[in-house]
Amino acid sequence: MNVKALIRRVNHTLKLHKLFPEHSRILIACSGGPDSMALLHLLQDIAAHRHTKYKLGIAIVDHSIRPESKDEVLWLQNQVDALGLSFYTTTFDVPTLSKDLKLSEETVGRQVRYQWLNEIAHSEGYDYIAVAHHKDDQAESILAHLIRGTGLNGLTGMAVVSHDYDIPVIRPLLDVTKEELLAYLADRKLTYCIDSTNDDIRYQRNRIRHRIIPELESINPNVVDAIARLGCSVSEDLAVISNLTVQAFERLVTIDKNEMRLSRKALRKEPVAIQRRLWQRLMSSIDSDITLTTAHQEQLLDIVNTGEGKTFTIKSIKVTAQCDTIKVYCKH
Amino acid sequence: MNVKALIRRVNHTLKLHKLFPEHSRILIACSGGPDSMALLHLLQDIAAHRHTKYKLGIAIVDHSIRPESKDEVLWLQNQVDALGLSFYTTTFDVPTLSKDLKLSEETVGRQVRYQWLNEIAHSEGYDYIAVAHHKDDQAESILAHLIRGTGLNGLTGMAVVSHDYDIPVIRPLLDVTKEELLAYLADRKLTYCIDSTNDDIRYQRNRIRHRIIPELESINPNVVDAIARLGCSVSEDLAVISNLTVQAFERLVTIDKNEMRLSRKALRKEPVAIQRRLWQRLMSSIDSDITLTTAHQEQLLDIVNTGEGKTFTIKSIKVTAQCDTIKVYCKH
Known part of the structure; x- marks a missing residue:
C-alpha cells in the first residue's frame, strides 16, 4: 500500500466516527516507538489532506522501567521541537508503584499514563487524546480476552472512540496493520526508538505477539484481519443485546x-x-x-x-x- | 474426579437436554480410540445409573487412510461381541474420494461417515446417533473457526444436540475434558486404539491441539474451560439475535x-x-x-x-x- 492509500484509510476511520473536525486540538500519546511516531506524522498528513490545521501536542511518560527511557524522552523532545509542536513529559516510578499496589507493571503503567494524559489534555485545552493502537494490537487484545476467559464484551476489542476519562481517547489506526505502519515510516524515512522489552515473552502481550499469532498465521496468514473483523461484528451484535438489556431493565x-x-x-x-x-x-x-x-x-x-x-x-x-x-x- | 462424579456430569448434560429416555436405541459412532471407547462404556454406566436399559449399537467406519485401520475394526468387533452389542462397519476409500471431490480427507471423511451413520440408524431403528466430542474438541473447534474467520455463529462451537440429518446427533461428553476421559479409562482398566495420525501436525486440528492450545495454556492453564464457556454464552446471545432476525424477517x-x-x-x-x-x-x-x-x-x-x-x-x-x-x- 502506498502512503496516499494509507492516509485515505485513516481518514476513512476518522470520518466514520466524525472525528477531528477543523482546528481540533489533539494530544498524541507518544513513546517514541514506531506506532506512535507514525501516528504523529499521519495526523499531520490528515490535516494537510483535509486542508485544515490541527493543534497537535505530544505527550510522553517515562515509566522508569528501562534505563534508556530517559534518553528516549530527550530524543523525542528534539524531534517535537524540530516540528514546532508542544511537548509534555512526566516520570512515574512504575516498578515501585507496581510493588506497592500489587498490580502488574503493565496495569499500573496504563493507569498512571491515561490519568496523566487526561490531566494534561484538560489543563492545556485539548479536545482529544490520540493513541497509536493498530490492527495487530486489536487482534492481540481480543486474543488476550479469549485466553483469560470472556463473553461477548471482551471480544469487541478496543473502540475507535472511548470515554473512560473526561477527554475522549481516539484510536485512528485500528484499521491499519503494524506492517503497514512500518512501510509508511520507511517510505517517509522517519526514525523511531525500539523498546527492548517488546521481545520479552515474560510479558503476556509479547507471548501472544511472538508465539501465538505466528502459530495462528501458519493456519491462516490473514488471521489478524479475521480476528479484528470478528471484533467489529461482535460490537454490532453486542449493541443489539445491550439495548435489549436496557429496555428490559426499564420495564422490569x-x-x-x-x-x-x-x-x-x-x-x-x-x-x-x-x-x-x-x-x-x-x-x-x-x-x-x-x-x-x-x-x-x-x-x-x-x-x-x-x-x-x-x-x-x-x-x-x-x-x-x-x-x-x-x-x-x-x-x- | 472419580468415576461416579463423571457419570453424574454426563447424566446432567443429558438431563438438561431431556435426552435418552428409557429404552432409547442409541447408535454410537466409534473409532476404537479413547474418546469413543469411553463414550461406549459411559453410556452403559448411565443406563445402570438410571436403572434402565438402552439398545446400544456400535458403528465404525474404515476410512482406508492408515494401514492399521482394518485391524482396528476387527479389534473393535471382538470388544463389541464380548459386550453382546450390535456391530456395524463399512469401508470408504477416503483418499480417492478426497482427490476426486477436491476436498480434504477430513471433510470427505466426515461427510461419508455421518451420512452412513444416519443410514444405519434409519434402517436399524435407532433413535439417536451418539458421538464422542468432548470439551477439548469443543475448544479446538471454536479456535478453528476463530482462526479461519467467523462471526458469532462459529464461536458457539458444537451443540449437544444437532439436527443436520434425520436422526439427531448427540454429544454427551461436551462438558468432560479429554484428561477426565483418560482417567476414566485407566480407572476402569479399559483398552483402546491409538490413531497414529493424531500427532501429525500437517492436519490443522492437530496443530491447534499440539501447538496452539499448549501456548494458550502457558498464559491460562484453564483456557480450554474458558473457551468452552465462551461457546455456551455465545450460544445464548446468538439465540436472542437469531430470534430478532426471524421476527424482523416476518415483519419486513x-x-x-x-x-x-x-x-x-x-x-x-x-x-x-x-x-x-x-x-x-x-x-x-x-x-x-x-x-x-x-x-x-x-x-x-x-x-x-x-x-x-x-x-x-x-x-x-x-x-x-x-x-x-x-x-x-x-x-x-
Whole structure:
C-alpha cells in the first residue's frame, strides 16, 4: 500500500466516527516507538489532506522501567521541537508503584499514563487524546480476552472512540496493520526508538505477539484481519443485546429508595442472555465494583426459575425472593 | 474426579437436554480410540445409573487412510461381541474420494461417515446417533473457526444436540475434558486404539491441539474451560439475535411467487447486526448455497442506507432498488 492509500484509510476511520473536525486540538500519546511516531506524522498528513490545521501536542511518560527511557524522552523532545509542536513529559516510578499496589507493571503503567494524559489534555485545552493502537494490537487484545476467559464484551476489542476519562481517547489506526505502519515510516524515512522489552515473552502481550499469532498465521496468514473483523461484528451484535438489556431493565426493575424489586414471572420470559446481563446491570447500579461470576449468575437464574423463598448475599448486596417478588438491596 | 462424579456430569448434560429416555436405541459412532471407547462404556454406566436399559449399537467406519485401520475394526468387533452389542462397519476409500471431490480427507471423511451413520440408524431403528466430542474438541473447534474467520455463529462451537440429518446427533461428553476421559479409562482398566495420525501436525486440528492450545495454556492453564464457556454464552446471545432476525424477517419481507420485497425505510430502523443476518436469511431462502461475504453485506447495507436506484447480482440472485422498494429474485 502506498502512503496516499494509507492516509485515505485513516481518514476513512476518522470520518466514520466524525472525528477531528477543523482546528481540533489533539494530544498524541507518544513513546517514541514506531506506532506512535507514525501516528504523529499521519495526523499531520490528515490535516494537510483535509486542508485544515490541527493543534497537535505530544505527550510522553517515562515509566522508569528501562534505563534508556530517559534518553528516549530527550530524543523525542528534539524531534517535537524540530516540528514546532508542544511537548509534555512526566516520570512515574512504575516498578515501585507496581510493588506497592500489587498490580502488574503493565496495569499500573496504563493507569498512571491515561490519568496523566487526561490531566494534561484538560489543563492545556485539548479536545482529544490520540493513541497509536493498530490492527495487530486489536487482534492481540481480543486474543488476550479469549485466553483469560470472556463473553461477548471482551471480544469487541478496543473502540475507535472511548470515554473512560473526561477527554475522549481516539484510536485512528485500528484499521491499519503494524506492517503497514512500518512501510509508511520507511517510505517517509522517519526514525523511531525500539523498546527492548517488546521481545520479552515474560510479558503476556509479547507471548501472544511472538508465539501465538505466528502459530495462528501458519493456519491462516490473514488471521489478524479475521480476528479484528470478528471484533467489529461482535460490537454490532453486542449493541443489539445491550439495548435489549436496557429496555428490559426499564420495564422490569422497580427502583425504590432503598431497594430494587423484580417479578420472577416477568423475568422468566426474558432470554437467559438478557437475564444474565440484567442482573449484572442491576448489581453494578448498586455497587459499581461488583462483577458477577458465572456461579453468581447461575444462583440468580436459579432464583428466577424456582418459586421457592430464598435469601443470599453477593458481597455487599442482599437478594431475597418470596412468592413472585425478588428484592435487591445494599446491606449497609 | 472419580468415576461416579463423571457419570453424574454426563447424566446432567443429558438431563438438561431431556435426552435418552428409557429404552432409547442409541447408535454410537466409534473409532476404537479413547474418546469413543469411553463414550461406549459411559453410556452403559448411565443406563445402570438410571436403572434402565438402552439398545446400544456400535458403528465404525474404515476410512482406508492408515494401514492399521482394518485391524482396528476387527479389534473393535471382538470388544463389541464380548459386550453382546450390535456391530456395524463399512469401508470408504477416503483418499480417492478426497482427490476426486477436491476436498480434504477430513471433510470427505466426515461427510461419508455421518451420512452412513444416519443410514444405519434409519434402517436399524435407532433413535439417536451418539458421538464422542468432548470439551477439548469443543475448544479446538471454536479456535478453528476463530482462526479461519467467523462471526458469532462459529464461536458457539458444537451443540449437544444437532439436527443436520434425520436422526439427531448427540454429544454427551461436551462438558468432560479429554484428561477426565483418560482417567476414566485407566480407572476402569479399559483398552483402546491409538490413531497414529493424531500427532501429525500437517492436519490443522492437530496443530491447534499440539501447538496452539499448549501456548494458550502457558498464559491460562484453564483456557480450554474458558473457551468452552465462551461457546455456551455465545450460544445464548446468538439465540436472542437469531430470534430478532426471524421476527424482523416476518415483519419486513413480503414474499410473492417470484420475488421478495422490502422497504428501505423500514430496514434502516433495524440495527446493522440484524440487517446483515436478515439479508443472509433472505438469500438462503432463495438459494441455500449462498453465503454472503462481508463485501456482499456492505453492498446490501449500502443499498439500504442510500436512496439511489441500484441493480446488482449475487450469484444467481438479482437485487434491484428503486425509490423505497428493494426487490430480490432469482435470475433463472
